[in-house]
Amino acid sequence: MSDEHLAAAPKPLDAQRASALQRRADALRPLLAVLAYFIAYLVLRLAEQGGLERDEAEIVYLARDLRLGYGTQPPLYTWLQWLAFQVFGLDRFALVIVKDASLFATFVTMYCAARPLAGRNGALVAAASLLLFPQIGWEALRTQTHSVLMTTLACTLLWCYVALLGRQSPARYVWFGLVAGLGMLAKYNFAMLLAGVAGASLLVPEHRRLLWNRKIWIALVLALLVFAPHAAWIVQHQDAAFAGTLHKMQDGSGDAAYAGRVGRGALEVLSSLVAYVALPLAVFAAVCWPLRKQLDVDARAPASRFFLFLYALCFLQLALLVLTGVVGTVKERWLTPTLFSLPLAAAVMLPALRRPEAARKILRIATAAGLLMLALVPGRTWLGPVFGKAVAPHYPYKPLAEALQRHFPEARAVITDDIMLAGNLSFVRPGLHPLMLDDAPHGWRPLAGEVLLVTQEGQEQGLSRDFRAAYPGARLLGVEHLVLPMSLGGKGTLGFSAQAVQMDDSATLPIAGRARQTNAPAARPR
Numbered sequence: 001m002s003d004e005h006l007a008a009a010p011k012p013l014d015a016q017r018a019s020a021l022q023r024r025a026d027a028l029r030p031l032l033a034v035l036a037y038f039i040a041y042l043v044l045r046l047a048e049q050g051g052l053e054r055d056e057a058e059i060v061y062l063a064r065d066l067r068l069g070y071g072t073q074p075p076l077y078t079w080l081q082w083l084a085f086q087v088f089g090l091d092r093f094a095l096v097i098v099k100d101a102s103l104f105a106t107f108v109t110m111y112c113a114a115r116p117l118a119g120r121n122g123a124l125v126a127a128a129s130l131l132l133f134p135q136i137g138w139e140a141l142r143t144q145t146h147s148v149l150m151t152t153l154a155c156t157l158l159w160c161y162v163a164l165l166g167r168q169s170p171a172r173y174v175w176f177g178l179v180a181g182l183g184m185l186a187k188y189n190f191a192m193l194l195a196g197v198a199g200a201s202l203l204v205p206e207h208r209r210l211l212w213n214r215k216i217w218i219a220l221v222l223a224l225l226v227f228a229p230h231a232a233w234i235v236q237h238q239d240a241a242f243a244g245t246l247h248k249m250q251d252g253s254g255d256a257a258y259a260g261r262v263g264r265g266a267l268e269v270l271s272s273l274v275a276y277v278a279l280p281l282a283v284f285a286a287v288c289w290p291l292r293k294q295l296d297v298d299a300r301a302p303a304s305r306f307f308l309f310l311y312a313l314c315f316l317q318l319a320l321l322v323l324t325g326v327v328g329t330v331k332e333r334w335l336t337p338t339l340f341s342l343p344l345a346a347a348v349m350l351p352a353l354r355r356p357e358a359a360r361k362i363l364r365i366a367t368a369a370g371l372l373m374l375a376l377v378p379g380r381t382w383l384g385p386v387f388g389k390a391v392a393p394h395y396p397y398k399p400l401a402e403a404l405q406r407h408f409p410e411a412r413a414v415i416t417d418d419i420m421l422a423g424n425l426s427f428v429r430p431g432l433h434p435l436m437l438d439d440a441p442h443g444w445r446p447l448a449g450e451v452l453l454v455t456q457e458g459q460e461q462g463l464s465r466d467f468r469a470a471y472p473g474a475r476l477l478g479v480e481h482l483v484l485p486m487s488l489g490g491k492g493t494l495g496f497s498a499q500a501v502q503m504d505d506s507a508t509l510p511i512a513g514r515a516r517q518t519n520a521p522a523a524r525p526r
Contacts, residue, residue, distance in 0.1 A: 057423025181226025
């Protein structure tokens with residue numbers, strides 16, 4: 001029998017089983033590596049001490065109840081965080097597990113989205129390369145909340161899209177619509193990705209013929225139903241939903257002429273774009289350079305044209321936003337819906353990246369970058385003082401809570417104008433009831449008895465003035481100036497002002513509502 005006949009002959013049963021086990025092991029190895037990475041991240045975060053970063057402090061403050069809206073961010077992450085606090089209690093594990101699970105799902109769903117388009121090697125490259133984006137590989141570990149969940153749902157949306165290309169079943173349209181609606185509940189700039197995906201799918205004839213049939217209404221209707229309750233809240237609270245973000249975007253534009261504002265906005269977009277993609281593009285260029293003579297670009301395939309149209313439409317949306325003249329500042333994380341899929345697009349359009357040797361190089365570089373970022377999670381606390389920089393863990397929020405307990409043992413309600421204070425005091429001393437001053441009239445319970453006004457030293461006059469404008473009947477009981485040393489190796493001290501006021505019956509209702517007191521029904525706790 002010839003060698004060809006031997007090769008074509010059926011394999012023995014044991015050999016088939018061994019081959020199947022090997023394929024299963026090869027498939028599980030990347031998943032286990034990602035799981036180990038984020039278990040390590042969870043352990044490092046649980047070992048942390050000291051204060052919380054701003055985004056996490058804000059989520060602790062907000063996730064004390066369920067609402068349809070919480071201000072400038074959609075509510076999905078806050079709902080998940082509220083659920084975690086209900087299940088595990090108000091502790092660091094409950095705070096971190098939502099982010100940790102979201103990050104784990106981000107890498108898994110990116111791999112699943114890429115596998116049908118780029119094969120196993122291309123999928124590994126696309127998933128691992130997410131670690132090369134500073135906003136995903138570092139900022140997500142350090143401080144982000146809503147943006148982390150948005151990235152997870154963006155990768156999941158691509159996975160659902162690719163799955164629909166394979167089979168247009170009603171169930172897959174349901175999943176696509178559900179993820180689209182949840183994405184809008186995670187971050188408003190998810191709408192940019194949705195518009196880009198919809199437009200690109202229409203511009204690629206092969207995709208349009210497959211996807212745009214009568215079943216598309218399943219996805220559209222479901223997405224609208226998921227988002228509708230929050231949309232109704234937005235209609236009633238437009239200023240709360242958009243004013244803060246608009247103020248951030250306009251920061252730096254000043255009173256310049258329209259052309260100047262447009263020019264500044266364009267420069268902001270360009271500089272943020274370069275900062276976002278510089279590292280992954282440098283890695284891809286270094287890996288492809290030795291293969292430059294054999295390098296070819298597959299830009300004609302339907303998947304390649306889809307990504308090209310997707311980026312063109314996303315940047316068109318950014319250009320239109322710049323042309324409004326309201327863009328003075330662009331945060332790099334705002335570009336995540338536009339750029340997160342760049343490694344997948346590169347793996348689709350550059351077959352060289354899917355070669356085993358190229359994939360191994362990228363995996364090694366991405367692994368090194370990921371481990372460095374992981375080491376910096378605890379390392380930033382100890383490296384900060386070396387460079388004269390204080391980070392959130394250094395701030396003495398726990399000593400502050402203990403000092404407030406000693407000086408004002410009867411006080412439970414704390415009014416502040418600092419979200420870092422409000423969230424961190426809630427976290428380190430659950431018995432306290434911190435409230436931002438703007439939220440005080442709508443708090444869980446009316447202000448009564450002894451109330452504390454707490455803020456960083458130097459800002460107490462503004463807080464006191466605004467509080468007394470709202471509650472002129474409040475009576476000052478005493479003032480304490482607390483100077484506390486930085487924690488965990490942080491250099492210097494931080495001063496706080498704590499004013500105790502007594503809320504009598506005439507002071508418990510804010511002045512804006514006092515004229516209606518005789519006719520208004522009693523307010524119920526939220």
